Amino acid sequence: MWLESQAALKELLAQELPSQPPRPETDQRLFFHMLATLFLRYTQILRCLETCYDQMVHPQKRRVLQHMLDGVMGRVLELKNEMVETELSEYHYMDDVLQDLKLTPVRGAWAEGGGGPLSCSILPSRPAMLRDEAVQLVQMAERMRQGRLRSKFMWEIRRDEERERRARETGAKELDREQAAICIQKVRGTWPAQSVGLPGVCFFTRMPGCKGTLAVPVGTVNRAVKVRSFRRLRQADYEAEYQQALVNIQEGLYEVEGPDMREEMKEQLRQWFIECHDLTGRFPEFPDEEIGGSSILFAEKTPEQVSGQDPDPKGKLPVPPGGGAGKAELGGAKAASDLPPFPAAIWGNRGESDNFQQRYEPELIKAQKRKEVEKELRLQVRGRDRAVSRARPGSVAILTQSAPQTVGGAGHSQALGSPNPRSPSRTLDSLYEELVLQGILKQAQRVQLADYTGDFCYLGTTLRMAGIEPTPSVMDIRQNIALYAILRLGSPTLHEMAPLVKSVLLAGPAGTGKKMLVHAVCTETGANLFDLSPDNLVGKYPGKAGLSMLMHVVFKVARLMQPSVIWIGNAEKTFYKKVPKEEKQADPKRLKRDLPKALKLLKPEDRVLLIGTSDKPYAADVKTLCKAYERILLLPRPDYASRYVTWQRLIKKHGGTITTALDVSALAKLSDGYSQGHLARAVQMALTERRLLQMPKKPLRAGEFLRLLAKADPIYSEEEKTLQDWYMKTPLGKKRLKAMQESADRKEGKGKDKKGKKGKK
Incomplete structure (x- = not known):
């Protein structure tokens, strides 16, 4: 999924950043169609990357994916902003774009470890099936269903015959219904609330926070929860290991490679002072930190810049010929910091057969921390840079003096902000x-x-x-x-x-x-x-x-x-x-x-x-x-489709069971004009503990909810009309109203022109 998302991102970037700038689009509908297409395609990539980020436990890979996720989500929000400015509306309808891309909107979920950041997921639709293939598929499924029913029926017959045979051989008496019920109750009372089922037997339990006997397989629910929890724990543990490794590896670099780096930098700076003095007859000044500090001393320069004929656009800094390509590596730290921390291409070509547990990669941490160590050592080496730049030639030897070595650095204390008389010395x-x-x-x-x-x-x-x-x-x-x-x-x-x-x-x-x-x-x-x-x-x-x-x-x-x-x-x-x-x-x-x-x-x-x-x-x-x-x-009142889905969710949430006796479609149709709050109160009042106990013998019916719903005041059309009129007075509503008026005037003007031409003829 990561590789597919990378390829899709490259394709979209090539489309959005062509070699030659495209011509401006004058047709508003075509322009919105283009924005909607990009919005949906970025949404697809976002959901794939989010799934990868959720399922991975490798701390460094998750950082790369986090960087990509931020970029894709930012582009989605930019496209949303552009769509609002184009259509002058907060709500957009892209069913024609979905049809062109052969995509289907699916109700998603925003939850930890599942769903996505948008309230709808985009899944590719299946290709159209021929009529004969569909009939053949239905017939095959029906024959399989009948075969399963026949097999189950024969298994029950053989089971009963086996029980009767064992009962005759042992001479056991057959229990009546009352004695059987008492026996089951005795055994059931000794079981724990959530027992583990025997092999081949699935027990059901009630979900926490739900009323009634909502049947949910205990094993399936527990397995899903355990897998998700285990993945969260592994991610947290690997992240803690990674953070500790950052500190340990940085300290190791200071101890092992730090002395050599410091001596090399001293030698380079000393050589730079001497060569610049030989070329220009004066000692140069150290560059300010605003333009990069001493890190730019090792960048590539032309002979004109070295001799001082071509001044450096960023400062007054001549650089000797020795500070060329051979020493450009130290100056590349600043440029590298603008790039993603670990390019995704590294993981695509990296063999990880020996890292099955997906723990951190020490070599990548070293490559990252080595640049930070070089930067800090460079600041230590230059120590008294301004004093040296104004000193006599003999004072250049001050660079050879060892600078104090520190591993950590000054601690930072978080304050509440600038002192304020309204809350003096308040924590x-x-x-x-x-x-x-x-x-x-x-x-x-x-x-x-x-x-x-x-x-x-x-x-x-x-x-x-x-x-x-x-x-x-x-x-x-x-x-x-x-x-x-x-x-x-x-x-x-x-x-x-x-x-x-x-x-x-x-x-x-x-x-x-x-x-x-x-x-x-x-x-x-x-x-x-x-x-x-x-x-x-x-x-x-x-x-x-x-x-x-x-x-x-x-x-x-x-x-x-x-x-x-x-x-x-x-x-x-x-x-x-x-x-x-x-x-x-x-x-x-x-x-x-x-x-x-x-x-x-x-x-x-x-x-x-x-x-x-x-x-x-x-x-x-x-x-x-x-x-x-x-x-x-x-936020308007819900439409028919939303009411249908809401009725189903609320009834199941409060422990109810939807059977053929409950016509949810009629319930959704007759509840037109009521809000989600009205539906929730009606379901809560109808599904009492007593009513839930009666459900096996007395299934739920639509009239039970409608009687309670009729006691509430609905949302009248006058209230909705008042809200719509008010919204048209908002800034976005005024713009949309003005745009609609201008469009109507243009159509009316074109119609008059056509009539005028016909009259002249």
Whole structure:
């Protein structure tokens, strides 16, 4: 998979960086089609590399893959940003591109060791099958099924006959049903909760956290968990060995190769001083560290630069002829540092038959650490470089004096930042404890992004070509959350280099999963959750000084303990147009001025994301709200396909069994207008402990859920229309509305021109 991903990456780079720049594309649809094709192909490569990274245990290989993953994920985010600017929409529909590439969207999962960073995986579809081949395949499967049933039936007959024969030979009496039940109960009561089955027998147990008797093979579940846990432990152990080897090998290089390196450098610098003095009649000055320091003394130079006729563009430095190709190796450390730490080509041509356990390679560590040792020794050797450059010729011998040898270096102490009068001499632990006690810093719920279930919109492109804006599906929302929040917060390199997103607003009706997505982001990335909702700040940090202290402490701790998510529930209250009378005492607008100022201070290296949730964003001032939130995602009620998938997941999650008596399709159709929250509450109320015990004799039916669902208020079309009208007032909505109007005017103008020409004829 690694080699295939490498080949695919080379092909894509050749396509994106041709020898001659391509002509600009004027057709918007063709340009978006090109962007979508690149987006999907990079997604395929990303999923392959992620699988490789998860399955490998070799620490050095994982570093190479991490470097490649950051690059591919960064390109995916760049393409996403370009698609938003092209279509002027946060949601994109690429079903036509998927069809051209012969790919099929598959519901994926974002979880440790499985799934991928995007909310959909891309798998190649199978080629079309002929009708005769399909009929033959179905007939073969049917004959095999009948054969298995016949074999099982005959085995049961022979088993019963064998039991009767043994009973007649031993003279044992046949037990009645009541005595058999008592015997089974006695034996069953002595077994442990999760016993290991006998050979050929599979026992089933209940999954932790689930109600009812959900049948899951114990052996299969335990085996999968053990394999995943064992791989995680091996990765951690090998990483610890690798980190220790970095220290040990570096110390060994200092002791074994350090003295020879130092003497060689002294000799080279002494020769450089003498030859430069012979050529120019003066001693040269050492270059500054900004242009490379003494490492550039050994770079290749022309005779003109050596004689001083052609000044060095980076400094006033003549170099003798001896500092040419023979000594360029020492000066190559800086150039090599810009490359990946271990090129993937090394692993492709490297024999590892003697490294079956996939532990670290010492030779590669030596090659890496040798450059660091050379750099540190060079700084030690030059010691008093400026004094030597101004000294008399005889003082050049000062270079031969031994410099103090250090193996480690000065220790670094992490501080909380510059002293601030708002929090003088406060430690991070004390600030953390204060935020926890005040209820600002909370523990996120253990929710995975995969729990936000739904389906795709398979006709989005067709609807848009017909002039109808499709409703975003649950999977579209999930993908945007993965791109805007999870990928960026999960990778420091990605957050710093990719297009910066500081804040996201999730707007939609109540119960559509906005709060759940916030907790899912914290769970997937391991981020800290800071709750700055107006309802949570009532009575805390009063006054202007208290508010200033609150914002300072929250953003200070969030930056020091990144990744961090700052959540504001009911985000419209912070930017109310008019505060209701019953809320004036709570002062919900107290963050209106300080919040945008604090966001401006965030730098690309600060993995801090502001996420706001609101079910009534139209109650806020659009201008100030959109200044605080860069990305606005509208979450509509789920469509039929998403409701169908959600019903199935919720019923199975709470211990229910879906049989032919339960028409899930009708249930999904009749629940139109209700949110995921409504469905979850209906399932939770219906599947009680008593009802789960009755399931074997009384299967579940759709009416049980519909009766409970009818008690809740649905999402009315007027509310959805209000949200759509509000979204068209946002900056991206205004651009899209303007673009649609211009397109309509162009079509109308072309129609008038055609009519005018016909009239003239």
